[in-house]
Amino acid sequence: MSPAATRILLAGARRRGRGLSTSAEPSPSPSLSPSQLPRGKRWDAMVIGGGHNGLAAAAYLARAGRSVAVLERRGVLGGAAVSESDLVPGFRFSRCSYLLSLLRPALIRELELERHGLKLLPRSPSSFTPCLDGRYLLLGPEAELNRSEIGKFSKKDAEAYPRYEEQLEKFCKLMDFVIDSPPPELRQLYHASMVDRMKDKVDKSVFWSKLLGIVMQQGQKDMVNFFDLLLSPASKILNNWFEGDVLKATLATDAVIGTMAGVNTPGSGYVLLHHIMGETGGQRGVWAYVEGGMGSVSSAISKAALEAGVQIVTNAEVSQVMVDENTGKVQGVALVDGTELHSSVVLSNATPYKTFVDLVPANTLPEEFLCAIKTADYSSATTKINVAVNALPQFRCCKNINPEGGPEHMGTIHIGSESMEEIDIAYKEAAGGFSSTRPVIEMTIPSVLDKTISPPGQHVINLFVQYTPYKLSEGSWQDPAVRKSFAERCFSLIDEYAPHFSSSVIGYDMLTPPDLEREFGLTGGNI
Numbered sequence: 001m002s003p004a005a006t007r008i009l010l011a012g013a014r015r016r017g018r019g020l021s022t023s024a025e026p027s028p029s030p031s032l033s034p035s036q037l038p039r040g041k042r043w044d045a046m047v048i049g050g051g052h053n054g055l056a057a058a059a060y061l062a063r064a065g066r067s068v069a070v071l072e073r074r075g076v077l078g079g080a081a082v083s084e085s086d087l088v089p090g091f092r093f094s095r096c097s098y099l100l101s102l103l104r105p106a107l108i109r110e111l112e113l114e115r116h117g118l119k120l121l122p123r124s125p126s127s128f129t130p131c132l133d134g135r136y137l138l139l140g141p142e143a144e145l146n147r148s149e150i151g152k153f154s155k156k157d158a159e160a161y162p163r164y165e166e167q168l169e170k171f172c173k174l175m176d177f178v179i180d181s182p183p184p185e186l187r188q189l190y191h192a193s194m195v196d197r198m199k200d201k202v203d204k205s206v207f208w209s210k211l212l213g214i215v216m217q218q219g220q221k222d223m224v225n226f227f228d229l230l231l232s233p234a235s236k237i238l239n240n241w242f243e244g245d246v247l248k249a250t251l252a253t254d255a256v257i258g259t260m261a262g263v264n265t266p267g268s269g270y271v272l273l274h275h276i277m278g279e280t281g282g283q284r285g286v287w288a289y290v291e292g293g294m295g296s297v298s299s300a301i302s303k304a305a306l307e308a309g310v311q312i313v314t315n316a317e318v319s320q321v322m323v324d325e326n327t328g329k330v331q332g333v334a335l336v337d338g339t340e341l342h343s344s345v346v347l348s349n350a351t352p353y354k355t356f357v358d359l360v361p362a363n364t365l366p367e368e369f370l371c372a373i374k375t376a377d378y379s380s381a382t383t384k385i386n387v388a389v390n391a392l393p394q395f396r397c398c399k400n401i402n403p404e405g406g407p408e409h410m411g412t413i414h415i416g417s418e419s420m421e422e423i424d425i426a427y428k429e430a431a432g433g434f435s436s437t438r439p440v441i442e443m444t445i446p447s448v449l450d451k452t453i454s455p456p457g458q459h460v461i462n463l464f465v466q467y468t469p470y471k472l473s474e475g476s477w478q479d480p481a482v483r484k485s486f487a488e489r490c491f492s493l494i495d496e497y498a499p500h501f502s503s504s505v506i507g508y509d510m511l512t513p514p515d516l517e518r519e520f521g522l523t524g525g526n527i
Helices: 052-063 105-110 143-151 155-180 194-218 220-231 234-241 245-256 268-277 295-307 352-359 367-374 420-431 480-497 513-520
Strands: 008-010 045-048 068-071 083-085 092-094 120-122 127-130 136-139 288-290 311-313 318-323 330-335 340-343 346-348 382-389 412-415 440-444 459-466 505-511
Touching: 045 052, 045 330, 045 340, 052 068, 052 295, 052 346, 068 340, 083 295, 092 459, 127 245, 136 143, 136 245, 143 155, 155 194, 155 220, 155 234, 155 268, 194 220, 220 268, 234 245, 234 268, 234 420, 245 268, 245 412, 245 420, 245 440, 295 311, 318 352, 330 346, 346 352, 352 367, 382 480, 382 513, 412 480, 420 440, 420 459, 440 480, 480 505, 505 513
Parallel strands: 008 346, 045 068, 045 346, 068 311, 127 412
Antiparallel strands: 083 092, 120 288, 127 136, 318 330, 330 340, 382 459, 382 505, 412 440, 440 459
């Protein structure tokens, strides 16, 4: 039987401290309990997981006239795009994902997310890299700022940077078509009619012909460069373009973020496209905070879904996808409380591993397909630390003190990444099973722009930290002493750049790879 015969569709796995007690905010929109669903109803589609991808899929199906139910395991919607309070009283954290840019503009427009409360806060400058020698690098959407800042380190790099961004933007136009098109799935349509088979062939032909046309427009040289970007290590790409260590290291963090990979890992060059692949307000490469935290994204999508007629159910954990043993067709899902819900189409917002290995009954899918799912690389080296502080960090390299926030506080602050060699050392330590001695930290301070998430004069700080292996060679992430030691290591590193940061910490919440897997269902803790 082919995977397609089961009619299980992936709606996108749910994306981006246990020391303090936590509680999630109530769902921002009306939701039901499993017992409130109508008994015996046959739904047009069921969605496993109320992350932002699952909610969006449900909203579109309902707008097309389908009856849809979303089943969320937790008591709060959003998956990894969630805002949570009471981790530290008075503060609201974007507990996992913390920036928005890659959410497709068409989705924001078509689901009218701004009408449903979505408010984006663009960041400019977008990047700040402090150096221990007293220098710093600011980058942002303004070409003149970039030229001036990069020129402090290298005039040659200042001239090359606009060409680098222009090439990446050209490649992004190619990726836009791929991302915004239905994928030409390799389906075996055993039970399909002749008409359905012909339509499938036509759809695939249209996709490939359009893609070929876009490729031909690129020209031979650009396509060679494009495939070089896809396959090469980030270090090779950046060394070809630039000479300055600080600029290369700043850009290299884009290539390794969220992955168990280093700057010399083949294929890491592709992730450089994410530097400008997204957009905010029609402006390429601009990333934004979301007022109220990332839970506001999920809240807006859930409101659009509810308006379209979707039934959203929280505290509804799915234990199994029900499949007819004789036909191999999906019958619906069973919940952990024994409730059975019936539908011939199931979409999954869980990871492929969780969906096809844990939820689909054994001996349902082809062994070759299952082997591919089981051997996919889910290794993670990411830890998220959500910090509440009583004052903004003031960086040693900046002469002016900005208690209310200056340009250095607006965007992503790169700590411990002054050269690609530093990033590579940190990665190699994790590859050996040890958390990095000098972690690579991306710090963001959304409360500088969003005044709704912290008390006056105090701030929310996100630390996206690498590298922390899922399984440590020595010790365990379950050990409070190990957790505390690593958090303090991160705070001490920040102290080197911003003195007294550690003493400003009121409280924090830390999510290591095993935490991300357990609490948010991210297999291996991989975002």
